Amino acid sequence: MKENIITKVEAFNVRVPLGRPLKLGAIEIPDRQYVIVRVYDEQGYVGTAHGLTRNAPIAETVLQTIAGIWTNRSFDQYDSLYELTLKANVCLGTNGIFYRALSLFDCALHDLMAIRLGVPLFKYLGGALRSTPAILVGGYPVPDESEDTLSGEMKLYESYKPAGVKIASTTDPLKDGKRLAICRKYLPQDIPLMIDCVWGQRNAEAFAREVSEWEGLNIGWVEDPFPPDDYESIRLLSENTRVNVAVGDEQSGYLNMLRLMDLGKIAVLRLDATVCGGIRSFINIAEEAGKRKIPVSCHVFHQIHAHLACVLPGVKWVEYMLPESDIESYQRLWHEDLVLDNGHFTPANRPGIGTLWNEEAIDYYRE
Structure with missing residues (x-):
């Protein structure tokens, strides 16, 4: 029997409810739809990854543009198959739906390759365990938001001793x-505040004046x-305010990321392995950020x-x-x-990514 062979690629959606709908700028989020990608080998091992669909056909894209290239092929051809996948789908660009599909496939594949060796992903990638x-x-705007609701959130977050909110x-x-x-009033001064502006501004000079008031x-x-x-x-x-500017978490494409940093x-x-092109792309982009002394936030x-973060020192x-904030729901998909x-x-110090999947919950929420 052939060895190191991918025998099947699976991709499907699960839709998991939220306690209440969210609004992120113009984006309405009534619930959370995730795509789960699984890669199987000839020995019966399975690698799994999950990510947000953003209401796009990510699962279908995995099956239609990626699975056929990799099925019945060997892991030993990883570099050439990854490049072939990019070239075969060049018409789909270097961002968006295809790259989300590629990212999740690549994450699942790395999970599988680490599981086959019985080592955690960070060790498979040559890293050393660290925290x-x-x-x-949090702080998603809601119609009934008040000083009391914001202060309650800040007090909750403070109790976990985060590096920022x-x-x-x-x-x-x-x-x-x-x-x-209001958030600063109830959050200790030594815990930085960040704000996700959800791509909502259009006038850089006017916004820079507003941001300067927050310094x-x-x-x-x-x-x-x-x-x-x-x-x-x-x-x-970036040039007209002393407040740091961060971008990149919903983006992909190596050259695009270089332009974000340089231009x-x-x-x-900001970097997300489930969006930017997978583990391979994450490492390449983070290394370029390191050369520019730009820290990475996942x-x-x-x-x-x-x-x-155990592999790349620039990932800070x-x-x-938090589950109690009820703005994510993927915690229902695993046991721990x-x-x-x-x-x-x-x-997790378990083989691969180490997620303990709750198969009953996945079946229940599967679309």
């Missing part, structure tokens, strides 16, 4: 300034203020990113949404989560 500071995410923008800088001031609030960074490819506006904001003059690179999916933070210990995450 990484966590940034807690990030809230979501209303896209109105004046409102956001008031919300940030006394210990703002860790302003995230994704402009549309992803508006490098000029990103640069103008955008950003201070922090976008959610803490279980896989905690491993990558992983991101987490990583422990947030004194504001840090350490990856």
